Amino acid sequence: MQLPATETEAKKPALTEETKLFITFWLADFLFALPVEEVVEINRSLDITPVPQAPSFVSGIINLRGQILTAIDLAKRIGLKREKEAHHNVIIGRDEEPLSLLVEQVGDVVEIPLSQIEEPPEVIEGLDVQFVKNVSKLPDRLLVILDVRKILEN
Numbered sequence: 001m002q003l004p005a006t007e008t009e010a011k012k013p014a015l016t017e018e019t020k021l022f023i024t025f026w027l028a029d030f031l032f033a034l035p036v037e038e039v040v041e042i043n044r045s046l047d048i049t050p051v052p053q054a055p056s057f058v059s060g061i062i063n064l065r066g067q068i069l070t071a072i073d074l075a076k077r078i079g080l081k082r083e084k085e086a087h088h089n090v091i092i093g094r095d096e097e098p099l100s101l102l103v104e105q106v107g108d109v110v111e112i113p114l115s116q117i118e119e120p121p122e123v124i125e126g127l128d129v130q131f132v133k134n135v136s137k138l139p140d141r142l143l144v145i146l147d148v149r150k151i152l153e154n
Contacts, residue, residue, distance in 0.1 A: 017113045022145065024107030025090060028080045030127065031107065031138075033145045040091040040098055042106055046071075062089065062100050071100040077151060079128035092148055099152070110143070112136050117145070 022033035023042070048060040048071050057076040062069050069091065075081065087102040120132040124144065133147035 017115060019111045019113050020117070022110050022112060022143070023090070024110055024143065025088070025103040026105040026107060027075045027078075027103055028126070030080070031141055031143050032074075032103075033110070033136075033143050034090065034092065034148065035145075036109065038092050038148050040093065043089040043091065043100075045087055046089050046100070059102060064089075064091065064098075064100070067098070069098050069100045071102055072151070074101040074103055074151070078131045078146070080126065093152075096152065101151070112143070120144075 021036040023036055023039050024031055024033045026032070043064070046062045046064065048062055050060040051058060054060070057073050059071045059073045062071050071089070074090075084104045087104065088106045089100040090103055090106070091098055091100055093099050116136050117134045118136065120129055120135050123129065124132065124135075124142075127144070131146055131150045132144055133150075134145040136143040136145065
């Protein structure tokens with residue numbers, strides 16, 4: 001006995017859309033994201049030792065379990081004004097030398113369908129778009145996906 005076409009189709013497993021995981025965090029009024037595979041770990045505020053004559057976006061260095069990392073004020077690096085002094089450390093750099101990105105607040109890990117990841121607009125008011133790799137429209141705001149390579153460039 002052969003099933004009608006509609007019953008056959010109903011028994012096929014649903015094709016799931018390919019997705020990507022991102023770690024989100026806040027700076028100013030923007031919600032940013034980095035791919036999970038770029039992030040090594042996240043820590044609360046760590047003591048920062050200033051480094052004389054460092055670029056303005058380098059806050060200093062931190063000691064992470066005996067490993068010395070450069071701490072980058074991500075807001076300054078991408079052209080934003082920080083609204084809060086408290087910070088969290090997002091440690092990046094699986095392939096390269098690890099760095100700490102200072103962010104205001106850590107958000108959730110989100111899973112976004114690849115079809116909802118778009119090229120960035122030419123202008124995002126208040127932000128240097130050269131550091132933006134992609135964006136995704138969430139129900140209540142724009143998720144800005146940063147380009148780690150651009151952030152790490154001198």
